[in-house]
Amino acid sequence: MKIGFIGCGNMATAMLKGILKSGEVAATDMIASAKSDKTRKKIEQELGIQKTDTNAQVVDFADVVFLAVKPQFLEGVLNEIKDSVKEEQIFISIAPGKTLQWLGEHLGEKTKVIRTMPNTPAMVGEGMTALCVNELVTEKETALAVKLCNTFGKTEVIPEHLMDAVVGVSGSSPAYVFMFLEAMADAAVADGMPRAQAYKFAAQSVLGSAKLMLETGKHPGELKDMVCSPAGTTIQAVRVLEEKGLRSAVIEAQTACVKKAKGM
Ligand SMILES: NC(=O)C1=CN([C@@H]2O[C@H](COP(=O)(O)OP(=O)(O)OC[C@H]3O[C@@H](n4cnc5c(N)ncnc54)[C@H](O)[C@@H]3O)[C@@H](O)[C@H]2O)C=CC1
Numbered sequence: 001m002k003i004g005f006i007g008c009g010n011m012a013t014a015m016l017k018g019i020l021k022s023g024e025v026a027a028t029d030m031i032a033s034a035k036s037d038k039t040r041k042k043i044e045q046e047l048g049i050q051k052t053d054t055n056a057q058v059v060d061f062a063d064v065v066f067l068a069v070k071p072q073f074l075e076g077v078l079n080e081i082k083d084s085v086k087e088e089q090i091f092i093s094i095a096p097g098k099t100l101q102w103l104g105e106h107l108g109e110k111t112k113v114i115r116t117m118p119n120t121p122a123m124v125g126e127g128m129t130a131l132c133v134n135e136l137v138t139e140k141e142t143a144l145a146v147k148l149c150n151t152f153g154k155t156e157v158i159p160e161h162l163m164d165a166v167v168g169v170s171g172s173s174p175a176y177v178f179m180f181l182e183a184m185a186d187a188a189v190a191d192g193m194p195r196a197q198a199y200k201f202a203a204q205s206v207l208g209s210a211k212l213m214l215e216t217g218k219h220p221g222e223l224k225d226m227v228c229s230p231a232g233t234t235i236q237a238v239r240v241l242e243e244k245g246l247r248s249a250v251i252e253a254q255t256a257c258v259k260k261a262k263g264m
């Protein structure tokens with residue numbers, strides 16, 4: 001199996017590293033395209049795979065082609081590669097808001113298309129990717145795409161109508177989590193802790209809390225209650241977070257994020 005990436009920025013690099021590390025595909029069977037010399041140098045030196053400045057060359061080479069440019073450049077790229085597309089190939093988009101129908105219209109109606117939404121924790125093998133497929137993609141091909149995405153984290157196949165919600169809950173959410181981490185660290189710095197140490201304490205607490213929820217399967221409210229001792233410290237923090245509207249802020253932020261994804 002040969003894999004190609006059109007565009008080799010943050011997400012593509014993270015995904016490529018996962019696939020390479022898994023050993024599922026040899027470096028010689030992978031190619032990525034980039035517009036700048038700097039990125040092509042990165043492809044060669046950091047990833048050790050083939051590079052090109054021509055997107056159609058990726059399509060000529062690969063069985064599975066990842067479309068990893070920003071959504072605003074996608075239409076131009078699809079127009080550029082359309083004549084090189086073969087019916088047996090699989091195209092995997094990682095763009096928010098671009099539907100299977102839209103992708104099929106631009107790639108040709110007989111094209112196998114998969115729509116995904118990964119996230120940047122893929123850079124450390126802890127990504128969360130959602131995936132949906134068009135009617136031309138077989139179960140075996142879906143399983144192949146899941147296997148590839150599992151090399152950089154967890155993957156779930158979902159109905160397409162949930163894809164915009166995924167942008168909010170996992171595609172974009174690392175940004176809100178990093179803001180929360182920064183704020184917690186700032187408070188610890190205000191209380192005298194060195195900044196580097198504050199980041200470590202905040203990040204490990206978030207990592208551990210997420211792991212605790214995933215591994216116990218317990219309701220987050222129950223886990224929160226386990227921390228809140230009667231007349232203790234935590235319930236005071238919870239009281240202030242409620243007063244300042246933490247839940248509402250997160251829900252409103254995510255709703256704005258999903259609204260933007262729908263309009264893309
Ligand atoms: N960064 C994130 O957290 C996530 C991003 N995505 C999506 O992934 C896609 C890529 O995003 P990033 O990697 O963050 O962006 P990026 O800007 O880091 O990478 C995009 C790359 O595509 C290249 N490019 C632009 N036009 C091109 C063309 N015509 N031909 C070949 N290469 C071209 C750019 O030079 C750049 O290196 C976008 O659709 C984004 O919405 C999805 C999930 C998470």
Ligand SMILES: O=C(O)[C@@H]1CCC=N1
Nearest residue numbers: 096119167171172173
């Ligand atoms: O901000 C964005 O548009 C992309 C999509 C999901 C994460 N980053």
